[in-house]
Amino acid sequence: xxxxxxxxxxxxxxxxxxxxxxxxxxxxxxxxxxxxxxxxxxxxxxxxxxxxxxxxxxxxxxxxxxxxxxxxxxxxxxxxxxxxxxxxxxxxxxxxxxxxxxxxxxxxxxxxxxxxxxxxxxxxxxxxxxxxxxxxxxxxxxxxxxxxxxxxxxxxxxxxxxxxxxxxxxxxxxxxxxxxxxxxxxxxxxxxxxxxxxxxxxxxxxxxxxxxxxxxxxxxxxxxxxxxxxxxxxxxxxxxxxxxxxxxxxxxxxxxxxxxxxxxxxxxxxxxxxxxxxxxxxxxxxxxxxxxxxxxxxxxxxxxxxxxxxxxxxxxxxxxxxxxxxxxxxxxxxxxxxxxxxxxxxxxxxxxxxxxxxxxxxxxxxxxxxxxxxxxxxxxxxxxxxxxxxxxxxxxxxxxxxxxxxxxxxxxxxxxxxxxxxxxxxxxxx
Amino acid sequence: xxxxxxxxxxxxxxxxxxxxxxxxxxxxxxxxxxxxxxxxxxxxxxxxxxxxxxxxxxxxxxxxxxxxxxxxxxxxxxxxxxxxxxxxxxxxxxxxxxxxxxxxxxxxxxxxxxxxxxxxxxxxxxxxxxxxxxxxxxxxxxxxxxxxxxxxxxxxxxxxxxxxxxxxxxxxxxxxxxxxxxxxxxxxxxxxxxxxxxxxxxxxxxxxxxxxxxxxxxxxxxxxxxxxxxxxxxxxxxxxxxxxxxxxxxxxxxxxxxxxxxxxxxxxxxxxxxxxxxxxxxxxxxxxxxxxxxxxxxxxxxxxxxxxxxxxxxxxxxxxxxxxxxxxxxxxxxxxxxxxxxxxxxxxxxxxxxxxxxxxxxxxxxxxxxxxxxxxxxxxxxxxxxxxxxxxxxxxxxxxxxxxxxxxxxxxxxxxxxxxxxxxxxxxxx
Numbered sequence: 001x002x003x004x005x006x007x008x009x010x011x012x013x014x015x016x017x018x019x020x021x022x023x024x025x026x027x028x029x030x031x032x033x034x035x036x037x038x039x040x041x042x043x044x045x046x047x048x049x050x051x052x053x054x055x056x057x058x059x060x061x062x063x064x065x066x067x068x069x070x071x072x073x074x075x076x077x078x079x080x081x082x083x084x085x086x087x088x089x090x091x092x093x094x095x096x097x098x099x100x101x102x103x104x105x106x107x108x109x110x111x112x113x114x115x116x117x118x119x120x121x122x123x124x125x126x127x128x129x130x131x132x133x134x135x136x137x138x139x140x141x142x143x144x145x146x147x148x149x150x151x152x153x154x155x156x157x158x159x160x161x162x163x164x165x166x167x168x169x170x171x172x173x174x175x176x177x178x179x180x181x182x183x184x185x186x187x188x189x190x191x192x193x194x195x196x197x198x199x200x201x202x203x204x205x206x207x208x209x210x211x212x213x214x215x216x217x218x219x220x221x222x223x224x225x226x227x228x229x230x231x232x233x234x235x236x237x238x239x240x241x242x243x244x245x246x247x248x249x250x251x252x253x254x255x256x257x258x259x260x261x262x263x264x265x266x267x268x269x270x271x272x273x274x275x276x277x278x279x280x281x282x283x284x285x286x287x288x289x290x291x292x293x294x295x296x297x298x299x300x301x302x303x304x305x306x307x308x309x310x311x312x313x314x315x316x317x318x319x320x321x322x323x324x325x326x327x328x329x330x331x332x333x334x335x336x337x338x339x340x341x342x343x344x345x346x347x348x349x350x351x352x353x354x355x356x357x358x359x360x361x362x363x364x365x366x367x368x369x370x371x372x373x374x375x376x377x378x379x380x381x382x383x384x385x386x387x388x389x390x391x392x393x394x395x396x397x398x399x400x401x402x403x404x405x406x407x408x409x410x411x412x413x414x415x416x417x418x419x420x421x422x423x424x425x426x427x428x429x430x
Numbered sequence: 431x432x433x434x435x436x437x438x439x440x441x442x443x444x445x446x447x448x449x450x451x452x453x454x455x456x457x458x459x460x461x462x463x464x465x466x467x468x469x470x471x472x473x474x475x476x477x478x479x480x481x482x483x484x485x486x487x488x489x490x491x492x493x494x495x496x497x498x499x500x501x502x503x504x505x506x507x508x509x510x511x512x513x514x515x516x517x518x519x520x521x522x523x524x525x526x527x528x529x530x531x532x533x534x535x536x537x538x539x540x541x542x543x544x545x546x547x548x549x550x551x552x553x554x555x556x557x558x559x560x561x562x563x564x565x566x567x568x569x570x571x572x573x574x575x576x577x578x579x580x581x582x583x584x585x586x587x588x589x590x591x592x593x594x595x596x597x598x599x600x601x602x603x604x605x606x607x608x609x610x611x612x613x614x615x616x617x618x619x620x621x622x623x624x625x626x627x628x629x630x631x632x633x634x635x636x637x638x639x640x641x642x643x644x645x646x647x648x649x650x651x652x653x654x655x656x657x658x659x660x661x662x663x664x665x666x667x668x669x670x671x672x673x674x675x676x677x678x679x680x681x682x683x684x685x686x687x688x689x690x691x692x693x694x695x696x697x698x699x700x701x702x703x704x705x706x707x708x709x710x711x712x713x714x715x716x717x718x719x720x721x722x723x724x725x726x727x728x729x730x731x732x733x734x735x736x737x738x739x740x741x742x743x744x745x746x747x748x749x750x751x752x753x754x755x756x757x758x759x760x761x762x763x764x765x766x767x768x769x770x771x772x773x774x775x776x777x778x779x780x781x782x783x784x785x786x787x788x789x790x791x792x793x794x795x796x797x798x799x800x801x802x803x804x805x806x807x808x809x810x811x812x813x814x815x816x817x818x819x820x821x822x823x824x825x826x827x828x829x830x831x832x833x834x835x836x837x838x839x840x841x842x843x844x845x846x847x848x849x850x851x852x853x854x855x856x857x858x859x860x
Contacts, residue, residue, distance in 0.1 A: 144578050145574070148578060149575065152741070277707065292569070294454055295742035296569060296732065298570055308724045311582070311724055312582050313582075320581065
């Protein structure tokens with residue numbers, strides 16, 4: 001056998017993912033050498049605090065105070081960035097690594113969502129590659145799937161459950177009849193949600209992952225600001241109860257498709273039928289559904305977060321980087337400026353929830369306004385009065401225009417009998 | 431930009447998959463060139479019959495009467511074998527292609543199940559690779575997933591629904607209350623089952639795909655003869671009905687795991703809980719569940735057959751072959767001879783179906799034999815007498831040894847009150 005070449009890493013960031021990455025590399029040294037055909041060596045590491053206890057022995061590695069210096073060192077082949085953030089140091093590391101012909105491997109979704117197009121553009125004349133499997137859906141090899149396994153296809157549509165925190169909360173509300181606040185508190189207790197959960201529950205995290213998938217699938221430069229994003233904070237225990245009775249489950253869904261040369265990119269709660277695979281994605285799982293013109297729909301399901309699942313993707317990227325000399329960059333980057341579809345132009349079915357005073361004629365006044373706006377009804381639920389002052393009216397519509405729905409709801413919300421602002425959830429046929 | 435190099439194909443076999451492959455290559459020429467970085471050219475084709483109508487114009491390609499000559503031609507970089515069969519011409523083409531330093535791309539599961547280990551061994555000193563994504567689960571990029579996306583992991587266990595015909599039949603029996611024979615006939619009518627369906631319904635097709643996944647996951651040389659294989663022909667409409675009532679669905683499952691250095695490879699019907707993702711894989715879909723030590727469980731779902739889904743994988747393989755110069759062969763081939771676990775050593779829960787004469791004391795005699803063999807019961811169903819001579823007794827056991835179950839059933843089948851040979855289905859916790 002020929003002598004095996006080295007492939008030397010500079011690892012930056014030693015949080016839970018960085019630590020798990022080093023642990024995996026150490027444990028699997030022999031296998032990883034066989035699988036990559038190179039001696040993968042942790043040449044140097046860098047993090048904010050050298051003395052923090054991490055459960056691994058970092059003394060055997062070179063400690064570099066200045067992370068950026070790692071990108072300039074002659075003896076390093078690849079930078080592994082595990083610090084996070086869309087700009088600042090992470091961005092600096094990415095650009096400097098590529099500039100200096102280092103492979104760049106990252107788990108940083110904010111960075112790739114914002115600068116992924118440009119970074120992919122910059123490697124086109126370089127001998128190195130960038131890898132970011134861990135940036136979307138943890139251990140699920142969906143980026144590899146799009147770039148390699150499904151590469152023969154034109155991707156028609158991608159949708160996904162990409163935020164484990166939201167899926168955990170919605171599953172817990174569904175299975176245990178809890179309110180949003182109770183399930184969020186439980187998620188925080190179990191470590192599925194941050195102390196400040198707004199990034200997850202408002203849908204931002206989902207949107208970042210969605211635009212990365214959009215970049216990969218369509219080669220476009222994504223613009224996070226043009227994506228319609230709606231979180232799960234308005235979903236009540238009653239919505240869960242009534243949608244279940246109607247044969248649906250509520251999921252926070254990311255959708256990316258190309259419709260007549262416009263981008264339809266959105267993140268919002270949807271109703272999906274209880275028998276669908278989508279509905280069966282429970283707990284903190286992630287799932288991605290990819291429709292290719294030849295492959296038809298392919299589904300990937302797995303752990304979307306956690307130190308070990310994320311390290312699985314980081315180290316797989318490292319091995320793939322070590323294997324490759326330069327192979328082609330697998331994204332067709334496009335220059336054309338696609339328009340984004342406005343959510344107001346959506347056509348579909350809607351779940352509507354009204355909280356009303358328990359007086360006669362309320363349902364009639366709501367349905368007549370809906371009728372005026374050409375909205376026809378599939379199901380109506382109004383439970384018998386149980387002596388309360390307020391009542392829920394739940395309506396599932398037939399196909400109609402979002403614009404009509406929005407206008408009708410505005411009018412309905414002005415009714416004197418309406419107590420709370422009304423709420424809609426889109427029904428998607430998935 | 432540098433001038434783009436050619437990557438020239440010799441395609442052998444022009445059935446539905448071969449035809450769809452050429453169609454996809456023709457339709458996507460521009461994209462495929464961008465994605466692969468090479469000019470992918472169909473240099474020559476070969477098939478049994480030049481004149482068969484195929485819906486594509488094959489006159490623009492070189493026709494080669496002798497397929498084997500294609501593997502020797504200087505102007506060809508890759509052989510695409512789409513004729514099938516574990517030996518004969520397909521095998522000859524594979525060995526000759528590698529011998530002559532051609533990439534070898536195939537959709538042939540029988541060939542890879544039998545000779546995949548040796549073929550992988552033979553490329554280790556060559557500059558070429560072999561690709562067979564289409565051999566397992568149609569369009570689902572599971573081989574790519576194991577070799578690249580999940581490469582950092584030790585694979586602990588794989589299980590899968592790998593035969594669309596069986597899954598279609600079981601789904602149809604479940605959803606429409608049909609008998610096995612009725613659903614098989616419908617599957618044949620719709621083109622989901624062959625005129626001679628034995629290869630599918632006896633589990634052979636599933637077992638071939640299973641050993642390919644085992645080769646990839648564990649690096650072992652698979653031996654199809656040592657795999658426990660049981661098909662779906664004994665499953666009756668009553669089994670479907672009663673298992674549903676117990677909260678389960680029946681699926682034909684392939685299982686591959688390493689247990690204390692022994693191989694546990696088997697194909698047989700299992701009961702899985704109705705809420706599981708496994709139970710939700712309907713129609714002719716395929717699904718593969720892969721447990722890695724870091725990734726945890728990753729699921730892939732999609733179309734397991736059909737001309738276009740299969741062509742998706744063939745052409746993705748072609749693009750990946752064109753991209754690569756030689757990268758490392760991604761399987762750790764092992765020499766060690768693993769033992770196979772005998773199905774008789776299984777421990778688990780069992781669904782038992784007895785068809786008995788409707789006389790008093792039958793249930794007592796069955797349960798006392800089970801009791802003698804240390805088998806304790808979870809649920810028993812014996813429907814009230816509806817004036818028939820025969821009755822079904824359904825039993826779901828607690829955890830017990832397969833050997834005890836087999837011995838108990840032997841004794842029970844000797845009872846004078848037993849009408850039909852009794853039938854068991856293993857319950858797997860998946």
